[in-house]
Amino acid sequence: MLTKTKREKEVFFDYLKEHGLNRTAQKELVLDTFLKTEGHLSVEDTYQQAKQKDLSIGYVTVYRTLKSLVACGLAREVDLGDGRTRFEHFYNHPHHHHIICTTCKKTIEFLSTDLEQLQEEIIRYYGFEPLYHSFQIYGTCNDCQHKRTGSVRRTETVNDKVFLRDALRIVIDFENKGLDFYRAAAEHTKNASGRLMFSKIADEEKDHLAVLKIKYEKLLSRNKTLAQEPQFLHFNPAILDEIFPPGEAIPKLINEDTNELQALTIAIDSERDSYEFFQRYAERFKDSKGKRIFVSFTQAEKQHLTSLQREYERLTGQRSAKAP
Amino acid sequence: MLTKTKREKEVFFDYLKEHGLNRTAQKELVLDTFLKTEGHLSVEDTYQQAKQKDLSIGYVTVYRTLKSLVACGLAREVDLGDGRTRFEHFYNHPHHHHIICTTCKKTIEFLSTDLEQLQEEIIRYYGFEPLYHSFQIYGTCNDCQHKRTGSVRRTETVNDKVFLRDALRIVIDFENKGLDFYRAAAEHTKNASGRLMFSKIADEEKDHLAVLKIKYEKLLSRNKTLAQEPQFLHFNPAILDEIFPPGEAIPKLINEDTNELQALTIAIDSERDSYEFFQRYAERFKDSKGKRIFVSFTQAEKQHLTSLQREYERLTGQRSAKAP
DNA sequence: GTAAGTGCAAACGGTTTGCATAAAG
DNA sequence: CTTTATGCAAACCGTTTGCACTTAC
Secondary structure (H helix, E strand, O other): OHHHHHHHHHHHHHHHHHOOOOOOHHHHHHHHHHHHOOEOEEHHHHHHHHHOOOOOOOHHHHHHHHHHHHHOOOEEEEEOOOOOEEEEEOOOOOOOEEEEEOOOOOEEEEEEHHHHHHHHHHHHHOOOEEEEEEEEEEEEOHHHHOOOOOOOOOOEOOOHHHHHHHHHHHHHHHHHHHHHHHHHHHHHOOOHHHHHHHHHHHHHHHHHHHHHHHHHHHHHHHOOOHHHOOOOEEOOOHHHHHHOOOHHHHHHHOOOOOOHHHHHHHHHHHHHHHHHHHHHHHHOOOOOHHHHHHHHHHHHHHHHHHHHHHHHHHHHOOOOOOOO | OHHHHHHHHHHHHHHHHHOOOOOOHHHHHHHHHHHHOOEOEEHHHHHHHHHOOOOOOOHHHHHHHHHHHHHOOOEEEEEOOOOOEEEEEOOOOOOOEEEEEOOOOOEEEEEEHHHHHHHHHHHHHOOOEEEEEEEEEEEEOHHHHOOOOOOOOOOEOOOHHHHHHHHHHHHHHHHHHHHHHHHHHHHHOOOHHHHHHHHHHHHHHHHHHHHHHHHHHHHHHHOOOHHHOOOOEEOOOHHHHHHOOOHHHHHHHOOOOOOHHHHHHHHHHHHHHHHHHHHHHHHOOOOOHHHHHHHHHHHHHHHHHHHHHHHHHHHHOOOOOOOO
16 A cells, blocks of 8 residues: 555655645645545545544645645546535546436446547537536436445545456457457358468467456456446447457458458458557546556557568568558 | 517416415516526526616525526526536526636537437446436637637527527538438449439439528528527537448449339438437437427438338339338 | 744635515415 | 515535644755
8 A cells, every 4th residue: 555655645745845835744644544545535524534643633734735635636626516525536547527326425437438539529629628527427326226225335436456457358358359250250261271360360369368367357356346346447339340340241251262361461450450449548548557557458459460460471471561 | 589488487487386486576587587698697697687677686586586497497507617506598498518618718508419328328337317417628718729808709508599500500411411422322323223213312302402501591691690609419420421321332332233122222221310310319309499490300301211112112012011 | 044834713605594574365 | 364585684614714823944
C-alpha cells in the first residue's frame, strides 16, 4: 500500500513546494485519509475519518486540503446529485462516468469508448473545445428493484485490478473470436497450403489465448472479490464480427484456390484491424496504469501482426513495400 | 402564442384541480412567465420577470410555483453547473442534453439517438432500471475561442421549428442517398427491365425529394433565423452507406441478369431499412410535437415501401406471404 | 522572523420552512 | 368558513471567508 501511494504523495508534496506552501501534519492526515479510501468522499466523510486520528483537526482544514488535492491533480470533484461535492481519485485513474442508484446510493463506474467517441464527435460538430464532461445515469439498481436490501456493497472507485480484468476479458474475446475464425477458415479451405496456414495461425491464436486465460484465472484467484466487481470497460461487440467474419460469411472469403499466401493476407488484415482497435481504444484513456496495461496488450497484438508480416515477406521472398 | 400555450395551461390547471390546490393570480403569472420564455430560467430570473408585472409577488411564491410546474410535468429541473437550479420546458419538448460554454455560459441543446441507445445498453448491462440521466459537456464555444465577444446569442431551448428542420434534413439525406443509389443501380443494370425498374424508383425518389426540399426551403424562408440555429438532431451517417450501398459496392449487388423483380427486391430491402431506421429513431423521443413530425415522415417511408411491395405482388401475380 | 496554516466563528448563496395574514372555493 | 396560498422572515445546509493565533521553514 505504501509503495502504491508513494507517487501520489510525491505529487502532493511537490505541488506544495512549488507553490511555497507548508507541509503540515494536518495536510498529510487528509492526504492519507483520501488515499486510503478508494471511494467518493465528501468533505464531511473525510473530516469524520480524519478526526478519528486527530481530534483537533478542523473541518475547514479538511475542506481546504481537499481543494489542494484537486489543484495538484490527485483528486477530482464529482457531483453525484446529492447536493454535496464528492472527491474521487483522479491521478492514474481512468476517466469514467457514474451510474447511481437513487434508492441505495450505490454507484457503478464505467467507461465506454464508444460513448466517449460519440460525445467527441458531437462537440467537434459544434466547434466547441471540450474541457470536461459529466455523464450520470440515475436509476434503480438490480438489488433495490428486487428489494434485496441486504447487499450493502461499498461503492468504490474502480481500481487497477478491475481495469486489468476487463482489459483481459476484451483481449480474450478478440482471441476467442479470432480462433473460431481461423479454425472455421481452415475447415473451409480446400487448398492444402491455405488450410495449413490457417490452422497454423489458429494454433498460435490458441497458444496466446491459453496464456491469457491463465493470466486471467491467476488474477481472479489472487483477488477473491474481483469476479463480483461490475464490468468497467465496455466496447461494442459488433466490431468482432467486422474483424473476424462469422461462420456464414466465411464461404464468401474463401474458395477452392485460397492458398497459403492468401490465407496469410486474410489473417494479416484481421490482426491489423485488431491491433488498430486496441490502439484506438487505448488512446481514449488518460495516462494511467490502466492505459499502460492496455498498451502492453496492444504491443502483443502488434508483435503477432509483425510476425505474420515477416512470414509473408519470407514466402514472397521480398521485403516488398507493398506487403499487406 | 395563446393557442400554443393553451394545452400547457390546461395541464397546470388540471393538476391544481386534481390536487385540491387553488388557482391564483400569482400562479398564473409565474406560469405565463415560464411559458413565454423558451430558455433555462432560474428562480431568480423568473422572480425578476414576474415582478415587472406584479410588484408584490414574492420570491417564495415563484419558487413554489416552479416546483409545481415540475410536479405537473410542464418543467424539468436542470443543473448547468453554476450552482443554481434552472427550469426548462419539459412538456412536449424532446429529451436532450446540454453543451455549455464555460466562458459565455451559452448552452446548446442536442439529441443523439446513438448516444441514447449506447447509454441504454450500458445501464441494461448492469441491471439498472433507468430513471433519468444527465449529460453535460463543458467547453469553450467557437465564438469564445476566437474572442468574438460580440455574438451574445440568447440560449434558448430548442423549439419545434428546429426539430422540424433537422428531421427534414435527415430525411433529405436519406432520399438523396437513395436517389444516388437507384440512379447508379440503373446505370449499372444491363438487363433492360431491371434498369427500367431502378430508374422508375429513382424518379419516385426524385419527386419525393423535390417535395421535401420545397418544404425545407419554405420553412427556412418563413423563419429567417432558423438557418443559424445549431443542429439539434444527430445520427450516425454510416447508416446511409449500410442501407444504400455506395457506388463501388453496386457491381457486387447487380449483374447482367438483374431483372425488374430483383431490382424491386433490392429497393424493397433498402426502403424497409430506411423505414425501420426512422421508426427506431422516433421511438427514442418522448411524446412531443417533434415526435409527431418524425412519425409523419416515417409514415411517408412506409407508404413508399408498401407501394413497392404492391408492385412486387402485382408482378409476381400472387399475394404471397413470402413477398420480401 | 516571516510567510503560510489552522481552527473557530461567522458570512454566503441558493433553497426551504414556519407562520401570521390573505385569498380561494 | 374551511382550506389553501401568500409573502415575510428566519432556518437550513453545504460552502467559503475573515481573523486571531499557531506552526513551518
